[in-house]
Amino acid sequence: MKKLLNAADSVVEDALKGMAAAHPTLRIRDQVVYRADGPRQGKVGLVSGGGSGHEPLHAGFVGYGMLDAACPGEIFTSPVPDQIIEATKAVDGGAGVLHIVKNYTGDVLNFEMAAELAEDVEVASVLVDDDVAVQDSLYTAGRRGTGATLFVEKIAGALAEEGAPLADVAAVAREVDERSRSFGIALTSCTTPHAGKPTFDLPETDVELGIGIHGEPGRARVPMAPARELAATAMDAVHGDLPLRGDLLVMVNGMGGTPLMELYVVFAEVAAYVEGKGARVSRSLVGNYVTSLDMQGFSVTVCRLDDTLTRLWDAPVDTPGLRW
Amino acid sequence: MKKLLNAADSVVEDALKGMAAAHPTLRIRDQVVYRADGPRQGKVGLVSGGGSGHEPLHAGFVGYGMLDAACPGEIFTSPVPDQIIEATKAVDGGAGVLHIVKNYTGDVLNFEMAAELAEDVEVASVLVDDDVAVQDSLYTAGRRGTGATLFVEKIAGALAEEGAPLADVAAVAREVDERSRSFGIALTSCTTPHAGKPTFDLPETDVELGIGIHGEPGRARVPMAPARELAATAMDAVHGDLPLRGDLLVMVNGMGGTPLMELYVVFAEVAAYVEGKGARVSRSLVGNYVTSLDMQGFSVTVCRLDDTLTRLWDAPVDTPGLRW
Incomplete structure (x- = not known):
């Protein structure tokens, strides 16, 4: 195996250093990737995360019109609750925070724990489970969350940018997953x-x-x-x-x-x-x-798609991984 | 070897079908990729091309603020003069056409021949030769053209979009290559x-x-x-x-x-x-x-960079492979 890295143990940290150097629109602190211009008062905050190794998902989708923060875990390993709590508190602009969670057992547990422990922040959560391949899998009860995560992050992110309340942002996120x-x-x-x-x-x-x-x-x-x-x-x-x-x-x-x-x-x-x-x-x-x-x-x-989802998909987005 | 293709002989044609289906801003005809909204009267046209297998280069850089047409050859094979002649004539909006050519013997010869045969079109040409690794190589007299091709296409494309004359667009393209x-x-x-x-x-x-x-x-x-x-x-x-x-x-x-x-x-x-x-x-x-x-x-x-090149790099671009 040949890989471009300094050491297996530092690969996530080293890659995040590269992201920070390449993208002045991001701020990275304690292994959480934030929009440098956040939080925005009155806007619902969007937080996602999961194991590293799926790039540009999720950190590459932090920015205007998409995520406010991403919590990268180690390779193929859930982020720890502390990261998610920190991110949740940091992006709250008073309108609450949506957790976008891919359906893997570790992610689900750690996001749930973080939602409970992020006191004073109203948190809603959406589970992404779009993969029709298997009903239950190695790391999952129920279907796995894969590509639709990007759709959920983009469309819910656009609605949040318009100033919609948490319940509406969560509802559109669930609708995208269901569709x-x-x-x-x-x-x-x-x-x-x-x-x-x-x-x-x-x-x-x-x-x-x-x-x-x-x-x-x-x-x-x-x-x-x-x-x-x-x-x-x-x-x-x-x-x-x-x-x-x-x-x-x-x-x-x-x-x-x-x-x-x-x-x-x-x-x-x-x-x-x-x-x-x-x-x-x-x-x-x-x-x-x-x-x-x-x-x-x-x-x-x-x-x-329907007309609303198409409009939200087309809305401007400015992240390292998706931009228009 | 496992590759996602229908047949080795049809891979370039099949991939171009996919590009056409994915990007309504492109028009593909006789193995040339055009901006669907071109040519624009009075704007210098930019044409590049080369062997396929380097995607998104070049076809993925066709669009507002970058190329007007790309001529993909077969895998690692120069485009034929007919493709380049066709593209050159089609993108001419009366202000002339710039050929952006990576320094490989086949590309150089075929672009030169096309420039001669594209009668009635004023053609300037810039050679990209940025690779410091070797002086001459398997397919090259002089240095090879690699990554700087993207820089040249982006920066010259931005200047052309501003309405600059052919001599200026060619000059900035050469300057980017030299730098x-x-x-x-x-x-x-x-x-x-x-x-x-x-x-x-x-x-x-x-x-x-x-x-x-x-x-x-x-x-x-x-x-x-x-x-x-x-x-x-x-x-x-x-x-x-x-x-x-x-x-x-x-x-x-x-x-x-x-x-x-x-x-x-x-x-x-x-x-x-x-x-x-x-x-x-x-x-x-x-x-x-x-x-x-x-x-x-x-x-x-x-x-x-200098101030002018930075401004042109930052100018809006809207292509499948580069967009801001």
């Missing part, structure tokens, strides 16, 4: 810096269907196939769970080690699939957004 | 779809210093080292050729298969190095911009 589904396929395993070898063995001839973002097992292991077939497999799983119709927000997301060119090849197939079902790709994203270290592969996330 | 230097380090080889196996052998213990963006050999092969040392090696090469001073634009660029987290680790070291030389990181980019398929590794590109 979103994801499915991922791995071509290779990820390798964590500490382990130094692939998390799982995957023969050169096979792919893992329904992979999790920590290398958790999916539904099945099948022979490698052309992009068209892999895209159809992922989309069949999504469509089987929430039929595609109307205007869709579609993300083809790279797992970290896959070139952009290949993601565009997949996106072309996904777009053709959507059209074949009589639905429409109304908005889209193609790139590395919710990654799993150096894993090769992709995931697709689909959200059924 | 920029790059150096890359590979942890792994890339694998082209047609070959299906790594372009070169690199032992698990070694890295290639001064790698080219097609896997061309660099200066030396040395044992893998911590990020701090690799960053210093790259920066020593840059600083040795063009001493760091004043305000710098610094890009830490991933080669395609390297996670963003690792690029931030490298950026932290590069920023510390710059500070140690008494210079300042005034503007920065961290991410996958000028890639080499699935290669793992990074390159660093530095440009010495």
Whole structure:
């Protein structure tokens, strides 16, 4: 294993130093990433977080129109309650704070504990569980939270920026989760810096269907196939769970080690699939957004839009990872 | 080798279909990527291009404030003169066209031929040759063009958007090239779809210093080292050729298969190095911009800014790969 790092133990801290140096719009303190211009009085604060190794999620989505703070844990490890409490108190502008939590047992427990212990701050919480691949998994009771996290953070962030109250921001966040589904396929395993070898063995001839973002097992292991077939497999799983119709927000997301060119090849197939079902790709994203270290592969996330969600998706955003 | 594609022969065409589906601001015709809203009368047109496999370069930089058209060749293969002629004629708004050409023999020849054959269009040309690693290389007489291509496209694109004449746009493009230097380090080889196996052998213990963006050999092969040392090696090469001073634009660029987290680790070291030389990181980019398929590794590109270049760098841009 070759990785660009100084030591496995310092990789999260060292990467955060790089983020701070690269992005003057961020302020980083005690392993929490904040908007440098926050908190804003009267605005609902948005806090998310989770294990590191999924960059740009979450710290790369801190900024105008999205998150107020992100709490990165160690690699694939939940942030500790102290980080979340600190972030929650710091971003409160008097209008309360929304916790956006991916559905993994450790994250859920630590965010719950932090919500209880962040006295004097009104906290609402939304659980993201969009991955249709497995019902329960290695680190989850219920479905895993993956790509839809970005959609929730963007759309709830836009509504918070408009000055909406906490209940409304939480409601739109839940609505986005309910309208979103994801499915991922791995071509290779990820390798964590500490382990130094692939998390799982995957023969050169096979792919893992329904992979999790920590290398958790999916539904099945099948022979490698052309992009068209892999895209159809992922989309069949999504469509089987929430039929595609109307205007869709579609993300083809790279797992970290896959070139952009290949993601565009997949996106072309996904777009053709959507059209074949009589639905429409109304908005889209193609790139590395919710990654799993150096894993090769992709995931697709689909959200059924309505006029309000489209308007909030289109609203200006200014973060290191998403900007328009 | 596992890659997300339908067939090695159709990968460029299929990826362009995906780009067209994902980005309504682009129009793709005969393997040329155009701004859908061009040409603009009275504006200098900017055309670049080169082999595919470096995405988002170049097609991902077509849009407001950057390129008017990009001509993607097959993987690591120059675009043909017909593509370039077609693009040159199509983007001419009466103020002439600037060709931005990376210094590789095939690209240079084909752009030269196209400039001659694009009758009735005034064409100026700028050669990008920022890579300090080697003097001549496998595909080059003189230095290779790498990361500075993005700087040239962005800054010249901004000046063209302001309505400057061709001579001025060409002059600023040349100035950016003269003020920029790059150096890359590979942890792994890339694998082209047609070959299906790594372009070169690199032992698990070694890295290639001064790698080219097609896997061309660099200066030396040395044992893998911590990020701090690799960053210093790259920066020593840059600083040795063009001493760091004043305000710098610094890009830490991933080669395609390297996670963003690792690029931030490298950026932290590069920023510390710059500070140690008494210079300042005034503007920065961290991410996958000028890639080499699935290669793992990074390159660093530095440009010495002045007030004009800073203003043009900061000017609004709206492309799939760069947007602010």
